[in-house]
Amino acid sequence: MTNDPHLALHARGISKFFPGTIALDNVDLTLHRGEIHALLGENGAGKSTLIKCLTGVYRRDGGEIELGGEVVDPKSTHHSQTLGIGTVYQEVNLLPNLTVAENLYLGRQPMRGPFVDRRKMNSAARETLRGFGVQIDPAQLLSSFSVAIQQVVAIARAVEMSGKILILDEPTASLDNEEVQLLFGVIRTLKERGLAVVFITHFLDQVFDICDCATVLRNGQVVGRIDLETATRNDVITLMLGRQLATRVNKPASQIEGHTLLEIDGLHKTGMLDAFSLDLREGEVVGLAGLLGSGRTETANLIFGAVKADHGRLKLRGKEIQLRNPRDAVAHGFALCPEDRKTEGIVGDLSVRDNIALALQARRGWTRPIPRKEIDAIAQHYVRTLDIRLANLDMPIRLLSGGNQQKALLARWLATEPDFLILDEPTRGIDIGAHAEIIALIERLQQNGMALLVASSEMEELVAYSNRVIVLRDRKQVGELVGDEVTSDNIIKAIAADPQTEGVT
Template sequence: MSTPLLDIRGAGKSFPGVRALSDVDLDLYPGEVLGLVGENGAGKSTLMKLLSGVYTPDTGEFRIDGRPVRIGSTTEAERLGIAIIHQEFNLVDDLTVAQNIYLGREPRVGPFINERRLNADAAALLDRLGLALDPKAVVGRLTVAAQQMVEIAKALNQDARILIMDEPTAALNDEEVEILHGLIRRFVTPATGVIYISHRMPELKAITQRITVIRDGEKIGTVPTATTEMPEVIRMMVGRELDAVSEAPAYQGSGEVVLEVRNLTTKSTLKGIGFGLRRGEILGLAGLMGAGRTETARAIIGADPLTSGEILLGGRRVRIPNPAAAAKLGICYLSEDRKQLGVLTGQSVRDNIALPSLRRLSRFGFTDEGRIDAAARESVSTLRIRTPSITQILEKLSGGNQQKVAIAKWLVKDCDIFIFDEPTRGIDVGAKAEIYALLRQLSCEGKSIIVISSELPEVLLLSHRIAVLSEGRLTGILDAAEATQDSIMELATRYTESMGIVA
């Protein structure tokens, strides 16, 4: 076999109270897409941050093309041809798509940025990559999926030889995943390679040549993708057999409609959305990027203003001016944008879990520290959150464990209606099974749930019914028994500008 494009030997890294990596080896060959997998907190992202210069290794040797290299900073990593797309985006919300792509490398005329050329270059790049993005759009106003595309364009524009993708498809639907995989295949040449971190087993089978497994900060092994079954990879990841998740159960609730939305319309996206949510039901929201799934959730909780429409709880019309009012009414929303809207990364695991429920966890107007600690510890145990203690600062945890904390805070709140937007984003296969079981348990307890997911198999697996959106309109509602990926996609692409919803 040829000399590795990248060769890492004996990489180790510790943080206060945590041994993140211990003597890890990894090699990437020219022209290869190497999968890197492991449970949340296994050390994948830490290893990639060592490679990209975000962290400095405690131990280990790094070689590129057989030559020893020292990666002391992100600038040095870029100079060596290493680019990374982080699980948490590294974008400036107030800048445009073009400005983010060329940040620090803008075309200039003297001391001034040449905005016309900047936008033209970005438009040409996006067109070449097949990404339908407006170079002048402000990034902070884009959906998470669109922001992911900006990150991809930014990385591919850096003339990298080694491209690291950390959960690049977490916010993408099947069509967008195919676009991304096409970009990867065009990127890979005899002089380049990709490290692809993902919890989605079918993607690993489709795009990688080998898969390296890390567990508890140690390398378990590397296997050829073509001749290895994914259940074996999962066993290597979790160190145990996973219980199979059965098909979506039949609805067993009373049929009582607990939430009804009528003619929800917003200035920018929604056009007359209407549906009901029954007690004990899991209702999936499906659709392509820009269909209005997240916007529907935000309209329900008062995060986006309505231009028309009404919301009824238990048959009674209610006014929900903001998310805080929604929470008081028993509607809890888990945002798809965990970093900005889901958690406080500078605060502890304990404080994040307790924050929405401080009133309930208080006595005589004072917070009950014992009850807060007990609630936090129970959540950490139930959701298997990997943390040294409940006082650990959240930003020190892996992205998947941060996601679990975001879910935990609403479980402690004990709402009647849960809206989960991409609840398993960045979560490993073992944790996914636990989240699925948790949602079904909540349903059996009479809680009503709306699940938004870019993964159609996940929507089909969890939902009693599936509401499909296209370009801001509801195009149909399917019972679980009749729903398939094909039938969902047919509804997701049904809208036409001139005719509205067509039969």
């Protein structure tokens, strides 16, 4: 055990395994009293899993947690609260139909005989919130206040119930700038009180504004702990995305000889993505780079018609097309493998066979069912071609490993013989072997003349197979790298460029 009086929490060697996936691999996290500590990493890096292990949502498979000099073993969120660890999520987990005071003291209301002492409860709530710099009437319904005030109430409740560690998971995602500053004032107050605050966000400007230091996760491992007083944006982004250049014998050509397949002109969705334009040729792979929240997934969904654009035009082989929904996209030879395969891709309880056949059946129409013999032949072909490891085609797809689920999802779309394939984080959360196989598949599809748009936080991959890379930041298209310009360093520079100084000489 550690005798450092300034140490609030020391998690050592935290590991968590899921079928086919190592979610956390020997992760350490050290928090000090009076410190605001950023926990950073792309989707799938392991942030949420680590928090769930610290707060008892998941039982960890390895490691120990030391809190205030004593080893603890949180068995539930309630248990973690009693130990001193409170958590506030982006979506406020309170009851909007109750008053502010009722939410603050739910489950521990002051009583007068058999009745709740509302006068005492409201007075205590008013005094508590005043300590957080907020003066409101706690007798009013929570729903009558802004999201920022609701966040402050949630923080106040968590601190009152816990009081040692406060974990804030994307607390500013739904707030405007004034509301963010209100919340930051509360967080700084907690720092002065000596609490250790974990701050999870994808807004780097906010990290440098409010945090003292950061631990960066990547692929379930800690890749660095840095002091934010001396670190730069480049330092942080380099740790988050990695910078080791991928090596390959044949670097993708910068000029593709194929005909122009798709022209995207000014695709725009208010609040989601600024005008996006791209011409894509047959046999070309264009990468989409950017941090979490930059607009990669939004771009993919707009192009595929999963979200209807407000403005913009699409031309396919020179002819303008309208995509009202994904069915139109599939009819035009588009395909999309989504970022979250478990919730947006696979149908877990259906068989591997049925999952592979889904898109092809939808394309043909549900009134023209594909014969079972044909489905079997298609499924068996892609099981062999993609080396999908399974007991039989009848097994539920949820029983496959993450890598095999991803390959089955790819098989679903390849069975439609698309001209244009969009891949959103195609190698996230899969083992090394499947990772290499999917990269090899991308290169094969490119050589066969398919056009691909690949959104990925893995820079080594983008460098390896992309003819061009479009860089997104703050849901805007901010740069394009071509041919030899496609390097990890150049991608980092484009992502990290300060928008306030761009164009200033």
